Amino acid sequence: MDRFENMKKVNTWNIVLVFAVVVLAVTVALLARHSAASSGDAVMKCILTRTSIRAYQDRPVEDEKVEQLLRAAMAAPTAGNKQPWRFVVIEDRQTLKEISAHFQTMKMAEHAPLAIVVCGDMDDTFPEDGKDYWVEDASAASENLLLAAHALGLGAVWCGVYPMQERVYYLKKLLHLSANIVPLNVIPVGYPEGDAAPKDKWKPTYVHYEHWNGRKLR
Structure with missing residues (x-):
């Protein structure tokens, strides 16, 4: 009789344990699903709320x-994994002031704490007709950088x-860029x-479609 009672208790505890494990597994799955959905919502919110910022705090x-x-910029997609992107981080006040003074569209650079110049390395892209893939690669890197900044x-x-050659020439000279490096943009x-x-x-x-x-679409 005692043995029978003990077996009943063991079976009851086994059922309780299995039930607890199932509840825990379902809870973890639901939390993971909710977390994934929340992460997806956060990514979409970051993309849809990013905007160009031209005024900065001191x-x-x-x-x-x-x-x-x-790191975010270098996580971008790249044709043939060439990764032709190169970056110049500018924190020097005088250089930022020179960029601001020279380019009408970059006045905000003078008041930014830094600017990142995204460039392409012509020695690290495809030859002939594929040469300009560097523009796509560096552009993808630039967008990643902008989204990361917002996040x-x-x-x-x-x-x-x-491709405005006067701008390219000025920045190559100002930043001492070698002949194979072409600046795509300046990002204050x-x-x-x-x-x-x-x-x-x-x-x-x-x-x-x-x-x-x-x-x-309607």
Whole structure:
């Protein structure tokens, strides 16, 4: 009789244990799913709320955050894994002032704590017709950098350089870039001064399905 009672207790505890394990597994799965959904929402929010920031606080950007920006940039897709991107981080006040003074569209550089010049290495891209893939690669890196800046509480703005040759020539000279290095843009970075509302650029009429004359979004 005692043995029978003991077996009943053991079986009861086994059932309770199995039930607890199942509940725990379901809870973990639901939490993981919720976490993944939350992460996805956070990524979309970062993309949709990023905007160009042209006014900055008088506050330095931490070295750790600068490295995070560059790590994000180098995580971008790249044709044939060539990774032709190169980066020049400018913190020197005089250099930033010279860029601001020379380029009408880069006035904000004078007041930014730093700027990152995204470049392409012509020795590390494809030959002949594939040479300009470096522009796509460096552009992807630039967008990653801009999104990372926004995610880190920073503000940044893409200031175009290439293919305007006068701009390319000036920056190559100012930054002592070697002949094989071509600057794509200048990205001033800093902590935003004030709030800037993102633009809603969603235009369903820009989307075509299957071919140009196919179904369009409504």
